[in-house]
Amino acid sequence: MSHSPDHANEITPDILLKAYAAGIFPMAEDADDPSLFWVEPRERGVIPLNGFHISKRLARTVRSDVFQIRVDQDFDAVIAGCAAPAADREKTWISRRIRELYGELFDAGYCHTVEVYQEGRLVGGLYGVRLNGAFFGESMFHKERDASKVALVHLVARLRRGGFSLLDTQFVTSHLAQFGATEVPRRVYKQMLRNAMEHAADWNAWPLDRSISGEEVLAAIAAP
Numbered sequence: 001m002s003h004s005p006d007h008a009n010e011i012t013p014d015i016l017l018k019a020y021a022a023g024i025f026p027m028a029e030d031a032d033d034p035s036l037f038w039v040e041p042r043e044r045g046v047i048p049l050n051g052f053h054i055s056k057r058l059a060r061t062v063r064s065d066v067f068q069i070r071v072d073q074d075f076d077a078v079i080a081g082c083a084a085p086a087a088d089r090e091k092t093w094i095s096r097r098i099r100e101l102y103g104e105l106f107d108a109g110y111c112h113t114v115e116v117y118q119e120g121r122l123v124g125g126l127y128g129v130r131l132n133g134a135f136f137g138e139s140m141f142h143k144e145r146d147a148s149k150v151a152l153v154h155l156v157a158r159l160r161r162g163g164f165s166l167l168d169t170q171f172v173t174s175h176l177a178q179f180g181a182t183e184v185p186r187r188v189y190k191q192m193l194r195n196a197m198e199h200a201a202d203w204n205a206w207p208l209d210r211s212i213s214g215e216e217v218l219a220a221i222a223a224p
Contacts, residue, residue, distance in 0.1 A: 011026060011036060011097075011101065013101060013104045013105050013108060013110070016101055016105065016129075017105070017110060017129075017131060019038065020129055020131055020134075020136055021131055021193075021197060023040060023044075023186070023189065023190055023193055024038045024039060024040040025038070025039055025136065025170065026038055026039070026098070026101075027039050027093045027098075028093050028094070028095035028097065028098055029093070030093065030095070032095070033095050034095070034097065036095070036097060036098070039170075040186065041170065041171065041186070042185070042186050043183040043184065043185060043186070044168065044170070044183065044184055044185075044186060044189035045168070045169035045170050045171045045172040045173075045176065045181055045182070045183055046166065046167060046168055046169060046181065046182060046183075046184055046189065046192065047156070047167045047169055047176065047179055047180055047181045047182075048167075048180055048182070049156060049159055049160055049164060049165065049166075049167055051180045052156050052179055052180055052221055053178065053179050053180040054153060054179070054218075054221065055178070058146065058149055058150075058153065059218060061146050061149075061150060062150055062153050062154075062214040062217055062218060063214040063215055063218060064214065065213060065214045066118070067116045067117065067118055067123070067124075067144075067147060067150050068116075068117040068118070068211070069114065069115065069116060069117075069150070069151070069154050069211070069212065070115045070117065071112065071113065071114055071115070071154075071158070071208050072106075072112055072113055072208055073113070073115055074113070074115060074122065075102075075103060075106040075111065075113050075127065076099075076103070077115075077122050077125075078113045078115055078122070078125040078126070078127050078141075079094060079098075079099055079102060079103070079127060079139075081122065081124070081125060081141040081143070082094060082125075082126075082127065082138075082139035082140065082141045083099070083139075084141065094139065102127065102129075102138070105129060106127075110129055110130060110131065111127060111128070111129050111130075112127065112128060112129075112130055112135075112203060113125055113126065113127045114126050114127075114151045114152075114154050114155045114158075115151070116142075116144075116147040116148070116150055116151050118144060118147075122143075123142065123143040123144040123147045124140070124141060124142035124143060124144060124147025124148045124150070124151055125140065125141065125147075125148070125151050126138075126139065126140035126141075126148065126151045126152065126155060127139060127140075128155075130201075130203055131196075131197065132196060132197045132198070132199060132200055132201060133163065133164050133165045133166060133195075133196040133197065133198075133199045133200065133201040134164065134165070134166040134168060134193060134196035134197060135155070135159055135164055135166065135167050135168065136168045136170070137155075137167065137168060137169050137170070138170075140152065152179065153217060153218075153221070154212070154217055155167075156179075156221060157212075157216075157217040157218075157220040157221050158203070158205070158206060158212075158220075159201075160220050160221060160223065161205040161206055161220045162201045162202040162203055162204070162205035162206075163199070163200075163201045163202060163205070164196070164201040165192075165195060165196045165199070165201070166192050166193060166195075166196035168189075168193075169181050
């Protein structure tokens with residue numbers, strides 16, 4: 001991994017988008033860190049959109065529609081959920097400046113959320129950045145079992161439906177590996193990124209105000 005520090009206030013949404021297009025992204029050391037640093041991993045995590053793995057048990061959960069899914073409705077709640085302490089992480093890299101920057105990208109239509117609700121309560125979700133045919137996953141969270149997994153399944157289905165070619169996960173965790181996430185060398189990733197940036201994709205291939213059933217989602221993932 002290579003990184004260099006930068007003053008957080010000097011980074012604008014436009015600079016952030018240019019960084020993603022070049023294959024780098026920002027992080028903070030912790031929630032209270034006023035500065036950000038640029039990261040460009042030597043091995044980049046990606047989930048092949050045509051090689052997404054979903055277990056039979058999770059497919060049953062998705063098909064049951066036990067959760068209600070909404071898209072791009074409550075960015076602030078999603079990033080707060082991602083930044084909150086959890087059993088598998090005591091501290092977060094999502095600082096106040098990160099929240100501000102990605103909130104501005106959300107308002108500009110470049111940052112997106114997939115939100116998972118149960119009985120009207122937000123119980124999981126994820127957010128990331130979209131540029132042409134690439135989606136850069138940033139973080140996810142869950143308060144109920146499988147909530148973040150269901151969010152990821154819905155994300156992959158939407159990306160496939162919209163003609164995206166790259167789902168960047170930055171790093172590969174054991175949680176992501178079960179879905180087929182793999183590490184690719186930086187030079188391979190850069191070529192994948194260039195290819196994705198050369199074509200447009202449609203985040204709204206499914207209208208945001210329409211409820212998409214688990215059956216539709218699984219069909220989109222299984223489609224050739």
